[in-house]
Amino acid sequence: MNKEVDSTVYLMYHELELPGRPLCQNEPGYVRYVVKLKDFESQAQWLKSKSWRGMSVSEALSSSNKRGVAITFDDGCETDLLSAAPTLKQADFNATFYVTVAFLGMPGYMSRSQLQQLSNLGFEIGSHSMTHPYLSDLSDGALQAEIANSKNELEQMTGRSVEHFSCPGGRWNKRVARFARQAGYRSVTTSRSAANSSGSDPFCLGRVAVMRGTDPHRFQQLCQGHGLWRLQAQNLIRTTAKSIFGNSSYDRMRSLLLGRNQ
Ligand SMILES: [Zn+2]
Numbered sequence: 001m002n003k004e005v006d007s008t009v010y011l012m013y014h015e016l017e018l019p020g021r022p023l024c025q026n027e028p029g030y031v032r033y034v035v036k037l038k039d040f041e042s043q044a045q046w047l048k049s050k051s052w053r054g055m056s057v058s059e060a061l062s063s064s065n066k067r068g069v070a071i072t073f074d075d076g077c078e079t080d081l082l083s084a085a086p087t088l089k090q091a092d093f094n095a096t097f098y099v100t101v102a103f104l105g106m107p108g109y110m111s112r113s114q115l116q117q118l119s120n121l122g123f124e125i126g127s128h129s130m131t132h133p134y135l136s137d138l139s140d141g142a143l144q145a146e147i148a149n150s151k152n153e154l155e156q157m158t159g160r161s162v163e164h165f166s167c168p169g170g171r172w173n174k175r176v177a178r179f180a181r182q183a184g185y186r187s188v189t190t191s192r193s194a195a196n197s198s199g200s201d202p203f204c205l206g207r208v209a210v211m212r213g214t215d216p217h218r219f220q221q222l223c224q225g226h227g228l229w230r231l232q233a234q235n236l237i238r239t240t241a242k243s244i245f246g247n248s249s250y251d252r253m254r255s256l257l258l259g260r261n262q
Contacts, residue, residue: 024108028258054093056124071095098128126164177203193231
């Protein structure tokens, strides 16, 4: 197991798929981020078999144990509690669940009491904003509300401090980092495919998406930080397209292309 010195990969998951259970959303751009539960279980087992630790973001930021990955989930789907939590507990892993406050109670997402259960199990709860907008499109006032109010609400619901934020749709800029720091967060994670080291800016941490169909060999490479350059090149193309066309035109093009490929 060679891994670049002093670097930790932060894995990014979303909803998990269980046989017979409808997903929160069905468009192709969403489904490609949905990992089957049995694949997630195999991934956790592989990490365990290598004596790697699955960590929360707080643990990863403070730990000198580099034989591990941070495990993160975005959005607050019900499968966080129903499927991910038992699998993680069985492996004795921790993880950070980034929750979108306005999604709580919607079909397929956790209820407020389920969020409390997840927190009471010892898992770390982070914020994924109030309403899941593209933060880079927002005015200062709206950005402040998304970042600070979600922190306050999640803290009231869980009774624990919420110290980590992840950007909806991966939209990050320096203004987001500044507002998050001012609101009292300790870190911001993006969707930039990079491993993090002790020298990384905690307000611009990379994360590596585990996608539907990421095969075991590829998963093992990702955990070791291998081949991230290819994902970074794809990210660069996407980021450039978003800045040229704007977020809404980019989304229309993307769903058109993905729809055709299905
Ligand atoms: Zn999201």
